[in-house]
Amino acid sequence: MTIYRHDEDINTLTFSQKILERETNMSTFKVPWLMMILVTTFFQLVISTNSTIFHHTSNISNSSFSSNKKPQTNLQKIERGLARARAAIKKARNSHLTEEDPDYVPSGSVYWHANTFHRSYLEMEKRFRIYVYEEGDPPIFHNAPCYGILGLEGIFINDMEISGFRTMDPEKAHVYFLPFSIITLINYVFTGTSNWEPMYNTVRDYINVINQKYPYWNRSLGADHLMFACHDWGPKISRSIPHLYKNSIRALCNANTSEGFKLSRDVSLPEIYLPHGTTEGLLGGPSPSVRTILVFFSGGVHGYIREVLLKHWENKTEDGVKIQKYLPKGENYYTQVRKSKYCICASGWEVASPRMVEALYMGCVPVLVKDDYAKPFSDVLNWDTFSVDIPTRRIPQLKDILMAIPQRKYIRLQRNGVRVRRHFVVNLPPKRYDVFHMILHSIWLRRLDIHIRDIN
Incomplete structure (x- = not known):
């Protein structure tokens, strides 16, 4: 003026x-x-x-x-803090200096931009707070199995309950976690018929309860709310609540872009098989020089991709190819992974598969045979530097594609896979930069893209 x-x-x-x-x-x-x-x-x-x-x-x-002049509301203070975080992250992108970190400093080609990731991670640690709704009783809420192929669901819920990122004051939260478990919902509510309505109603009723008690869901129409699901039915159940499906941050193992998964809003979770609930016996493997199998896969016919894979390559042991439906008696699956240079990570009935993380755990280069799959942490990690993508239509050329990769490039892929392993490891309790914190960082990035305003 x-x-x-x-x-x-x-x-x-x-x-x-x-x-x-x-x-x-x-x-x-x-x-x-x-x-x-x-x-x-x-x-x-x-x-x-x-x-x-x-x-x-x-x-x-x-x-x-x-x-x-009116005083700032809590939400306005939160949004100003996020604006400062965005500015600091943007500034780091143009900087060649990396800040000191007592635990780990990201570097190398495995990251799209190591400095940006590091600055963003530090800003997350400094600012990010999640409110966990206390409403709801176990076993459907606040509880889930922490072992097996879907164990990450229970591990995240348990870790979030005790995490330093959790705030007990909803006015200070950036994200609001809806702590229902798809696994327990299926175990305790699903009747075993084609009628999914009881499961839908359970989630609807829960959101109605928190909507009536708190202003936060209605304020953003669910945009700053989080659901977490490793079970394949997670996306379908979320569809039954329009705002949950269209607006909320959905952290999903079944991250299929052809089925409504949005890269800019949703979070892709790595499916991790923990036979005993921990990574004991899963981490580590020999150097590339002693790996004698070119490419390995063993698994049943679950879905179209595996059907095509086994049709072309089952029991063809030429040039180090070892692709079988079932291993011979006496052979150990993990031993074969540790003997292999490349490990096939094919989709089953859905896109998620624990084989991808198993390969990284044991030093085998993942070969992703998946259509429409959103890779975990791909906004930070450059998967081309530690994995190989093969489209379904090129399964017949599988051996030729892998044989054409120079030895020097293979060693680089393998070493990079060992380097990024820390980001997929489940630690109990969690450690900085591990899978729990990488999931939080993906959620943090989605929240940075949202601007919430007060209702009034």
């Missing part, structure tokens, strides 16, 4: 001077000297008066504005 009014005065002065100059220079219009002096004096008086009035009213206006 001040600049605008100041410019207006300058424009008035300029305009009056131009009039005088134009009239003085016109040959057909003669102005006596006395009249010219009077006109000039008049314009100067008007300008001086307007300037005095402007400054006086400007001071009054500023004083009135200051006295009527």
Whole structure:
């Protein structure tokens, strides 16, 4: 406002001077000297008066504005903090200096931009807070199995309950976690028929309860709310609640972009098979020089991709190819993974598969044979540097594709896989940069893209 009014005065002065100059220079219009002096004096008086009035009213206006300025709400403070975090992350992208970190400093080609990731991770640790709704009773809420192929669901719920990222004050939260488990929902509510309505109603009723008790779901229409599901039915159950499906952050193992998974909003989870609930016996493997099997796969016919894979390569042991439906008696699955250079990670009935993380755990380069799959942590990790993608249509050329990879590139892929392993490891309790924190970081990035405003 001040600049605008100041410019207006300058424009008035300029305009009056131009009039005088134009009239003085016109040959057909003669102005006596006395009249010219009077006109000039008049314009100067008007300008001086307007300037005095402007400054006086400007001071009054500023004083009135200051006295009527409303204090910031908690949400506005949160959004300002997120804005500062975005600015710091953006600045780090153009910086060549990496900050010191007592545990780990990301570096190398496995990251799209190591400095940006590091700055974002530190900002997450500094600011990010999640509120876990306390409503709901076990076993459907606040509880899930922590072992087996879907154990990550229970592990995340348990870790979140005790995490330093959890806030007990919902007014300070960036994200609101809906702690229902798809696994326990199926175990305790699903009737074993084609009628899924009881499961849908359980989630709907829960959201209605928190919506009536708290203002946060309605304030954002669920956009700053989080659901977590490793079970294949997670996406379908989320569809039964329109705002949950369209707006909320859905952390899913079944991250299929052809079935509504949105890269900009949803979070892809790595499916991790923990036979005993821990990574005991799963981590580590020999160096590339002693791996004698070119490519390995063993598994049943679960879905179209595996059917095609086994049709072309089952029991064809040429040139180190070992692809079988079932291993011979006496052979150990993990031993074969540790003997192999490349491990096939094919989709089953759904896109998720624990073989991908198993390969990384044991030093085998993952070969992803999946259509429409959103890779975990792909906004940070460059999967091309530690894995191989083979489209379903190229399964018949599988051996030729892998044989064509130079030895030097294979070693680089293998070493990079060992480097990123830390980001997929389940630690009890969690450690910085492990899978729990990488999942949180993916959620953090989605929240940075959301701007929530107060209802009023």
